[in-house]
Amino acid sequence: MNIFKYPVNAGQASRMILGNYFRDLERAVESDVIVVGAGPSGLICAHELAEDGYNVTIIDRHLVPGGGIWGGAMSFNKVILQKDTMGILDKLAVPYQEDEEALVVSSLALASKLIFALSSQPKVNIFNLMFAEDIHCTKDRVDGVVVNNSTIEISGLHVDPMVLMAKAVLDATGHDAVLANLYSQRIPLDIRKESFMNPVQGEEDVVKNTRMIAPGLFVSGMAATNVAGGCRMGPIFGGMLLSGKKAAQLIAAYI
Ligand code: 48F
DSSP states (O other), rough: OSSSSOOOEEEEEEHHHHHHHHHHHHHHHHHEEEEEOOHHHHHHHHHHHHHHHEEEEEESSSSSSSSTTOOOOBTTTEEEEEGGGHHHHHHHHHHOOEETTTTEEEEEHHHHHHHHHTTTTEEEEEEEEEEEEEEEEEETTTEEEEEEEEHHHHHTOOOOOEEEEEEEEEEGGGGOHHHHHHHHSSSOOOOOOOEOOOHHHHHHOOOOOOOETTTTEEEEEHHHHHHHHHHETBBOOOHHEEEEEEEEHHHHHHH
């Protein structure tokens, strides 16, 4: 007597995975917005845009989205947020504790709730293990991302990429500001590199520096800090969330 009344065989599983994955990937060929980098600022931006009805594709080069959230500070899995961000945490059902006039959050809870919120959004496609190796431009306007599989990047093999198109692209790649630097290699931008650690200043800087840096190309989070020369801020994450929210507003106004 079998335990499963509806057994799934290997061929079925392969067919369903391929069919469904490539259906999503084909949908992602034309999005409203592509977010490169699934750290806190990119995830929040994608979430806000999807809630406003935009089709969003997020790619991240790592196996697990979440960027720098998971590790907390020095691998101690807590992050700190300003009380001003309580509303965002409540909306995402992220649990927190108040301490010293700030909020203490499990980095595991914050990362997993954000990822869950996005993977449950029908307007969002998330592709992990996919990296941006270049940008697609039409007359200096960024309108796509050149992507490849991360395992190809790791192997060092020469395999040609593909292009995903969008009306706007967000560089949320963190400290490396990958897309801003790729753009600047062709059309120089004023990229200043991030400044010394100063969380109070850095948290203000990251939100203020979230902006469009070239037609169709926006920066958020540490990428915005890196471009504008703002201060580092370490394991305080309120600025990242507000940066993602601001990026979503700017992008929605642009497209
Ligand atoms: O660095 P990251 O978490 O981005 P963020 O939104 O947040 C910064 C904080 O985590 C923390 C901090 C808080 O005060 O300073 O550092 O600015 O996540 C960036 C994501 O981008 C991915 C990378 O794997 C990471 O998950 N990424 C980087 N380069 C590429 C990329 C690329 N070329 N293609 C795809 N993904």
